[in-house]
Amino acid sequence: MQYEMVAGFETHVELATNTKIFCSCTTQFGGDPNTHCCPICIGLPGVLPKLNREVVRFAIRAGLATNCHISNISKMDRKNYCYPDLPKAYQISQYDKPLCENGYIQLSNGRKIRLNRIHIEEDAGKLIHKRGDTYIDYNRGGVPLIEIVSEPDIRSVEEAKEYVERLQQIMRFIGVSDCRMQEGSMRCDVNVSVRPAGSDKLGTRTEIKNMNSITFIGRAMEYEFNRQVELIESGGEVEQQTLRYNDAENTTSPMRGKEDANDYRYFRDPDLVTIEVSDEEVDELRKTIPELPFEKAERYVSELGLSEKDAANIAKYRKIAEYFEAASDGVKNPKTAANFIIGQIFRRLETEDDKESFEIRTTAEQLKELIKLIDEGKIKNNLAKTTLEKMLDTGKPVTEFVSESDMADLDENALAELCKKAVESNPKAVEDFKKGKQKAVKSLVGFVMKESRGKADAAAAEALIIEIIG
């Protein structure tokens, strides 16, 4: 029998507000243990939470960027459970009245992954196990989170990965989070079940907790899918349980069974008042949502003539997309800018993090100056490429490397002169070429390019040289 995967995500995203959700401590990652703390975020007796309105605004923007309905009225609830990293023994979260509801994220295959809700809550501290003891660092406690809950609309590992990537890109584009999975500012719980292909009934699901890499998400889901299918095929039944993924062995194992599932005893937090959001505030926030990466990519293809692949690669990173748009604004051929970015510039940005932080010395304005010279036919592509390397090395403008005389056009006579000189001073290459070594002409062209300091048109030079050699 053919089986189909059914998956949904619960994704926690740390918000990039300056201060924590219920106090004014910094949200900065790192710091010596327990230095980003105050009586409120360590839950000392008698303290009260005070909702940071910026968190509400960030979450609303996340909701708007994922097509959610924003609730005019919502509230905070307590989720009660006992764990040493949770100093009040309850997490302040939202239970039955989340801030955002009923959104979706569209995948490249056109399928919409529905979002059930996005709600705000506080993060917990961290346990550090060292020398056989356990220490607690509450720096992360009270850092604002949004939890984005999808419907079980995902049908394959590919869709799952794209869903997470798109979510990550959207959150980064609207600036609500850096979504660094390794640092834990984005974490996923994945619900997986299987069913006979074509069935519309949902199977029993398992939940793989705390995934912090897209690669591992893919592997874990694949493993879990196969495990469930084998179980059913061999006459067994999938048990609803919470799983941990072990990346070294690429397996999942149960964390706790259904029988000891937590009863969180949710109830409204009496220390916090109703969250009211006016339509005016939503409209004002809607205006701050920028063009999203997929929309950008589409526009780069349809309006600027980029290939789909290049468009996607540039639009994916907010800073790079902004750089590209600034460098190509008003130039004749935006593709030149795209080629420089994907060629020379990407070579200097090896990792995803490098691309995300996008720290280069040449400004978009400087790159545009260079492209304009190409547009005007003042410099040729090869010279432009070597010049760009120098610009990227030094951060200096194009005028530092290309002189007026470099930019003067090489006239036909001068080119003919140089080609003649190339043939005369390189008898060995000419000989080789005559013997049928086509490649030998390249070294002659190289001579011309060097002599002309890159101004010569390489194709024209090659044709002329062949003509001279006869």
Next chain:
Amino acid sequence: MAEGIITHLGGMLENKEISCTELTEKYISAIDSANGDLNAYVKVTPDEALAAAKTVDEKIAKGEKLDPLEGIPMTLKDNISTKGIETTCCSKILEGYKPIYDATVWSALKAKNAVLLGKTNMDEFAMGSSCETSYFGGAANPHDITRVAGGSSGGVASAVGGNIAAYGLGSDTGGSIRQPASFCGIVGLKPTYGAVSRFGLIAYASSFDQIGPVTTTVEDAAIVYDAISGYDKMDSTSQGRKGEPTVASLKNDIKGMKIGIADEYLDGVSDEIRTAIEKACSVYESLGAQIVRFKLPSLKYALPVYYILACAEASSNLGRYDGIRYGYRTSNYKDINEMVCKTRSEGFGAEVKRRILLGTYVLSAGYYDAYYKKAQNLRGSIVSAFKNAFGSCDVILAPTVPNTAFKKGSAISDPIQTYLTDICTVPVNIAGLPGISIPCGFDGEGMPIGMQLIGDTFCESTILNAAWQYENAVGAEVFRSSSYGVKL
């Protein structure tokens, strides 16, 4: 004319009849001699008190004008956080805990150079009606030390009633200020929910808790209330005082004021208390007020609603006491789970455990709808019933407690019977209303009887005005215990 101790002492300081240091020393030595009988204080802070007194004396020497509360020796219930001074809620689990910040109310009073004599006794985590669930044993009633001072703010009431503090701050979740005030023959005001900041008040039931003054006279209560009320950005549920300071309208004429009496409040009340309330009605009529009788049928749900909701909130609020960060920790344990379990089993007393269990139960999956949700809905009906009532009257007059102070030990033996004594006080907390208890007579055994005046939300000035007029008409002096404390 009922002159309060605060005004009286303020006058003495101003006229240099006594220095603030001398006054403070008098109180400290009075505590020394009386506290053995009363057990009102669980912690005395003479150094802090004398330091504050010195500052006040310097101000007096310079001829600077004093605020009404400046230099007045006072006390705080042990659930109000005081930076660097042990704050235990009279629970073993908070043994040794010294807050690193001040409660907003204490900051406000400290800024006025209030002289803190110490922290007063209470039922553990404010759970109780006799002060006897305190880890340190109960506080005694200054009128008869074989009887309880009431609870949970029993220590404050005992200290103010026994005149070993000029005034104090208590907290009232289901009657914890008004009931002990009534038992000890003094004045206790529970403000509107949101009038006084809760920041720094160690929570019992967050949607009910309010800090309020415990004083010997209505005027004192008004002075203290005016000083501690106000919006606090640290407390999202705080709204502050609405309108002018209450002292301004304290002595207003009450001719034409409508005073409501709901029959349900008088059900099950002792004959002596019923008579005292009827007598108070006559006093009001003689002052030109009008008595309006009406019904409040939803009052019968008040007790279950209160005990379900308050325990639910408490079960969550008290989850943080796990022995990890502060307070008591068990000495022998194998792992973290055992440590937390043993710490809580050993650190909490029986009444606290009972309420945590009740609260956990009513919030549990499968029981939530039957208990918690239903109680929330009924809370809504009680709120509307009061709203309606205030359509036809300005204040509601009711007994504070159905009985007078009982003998020590009787509450502990029958918790349910003790819960029932909260019947007259909890409705005010359920509806978030202001309520004041003032003395209105004695029973046959010489124990004080208290009556309660309840107002609409943020109408403290109305109930204080009505209370002052009554007190002024009957004379407050007669209600003070003369066996203990500072003689002035």
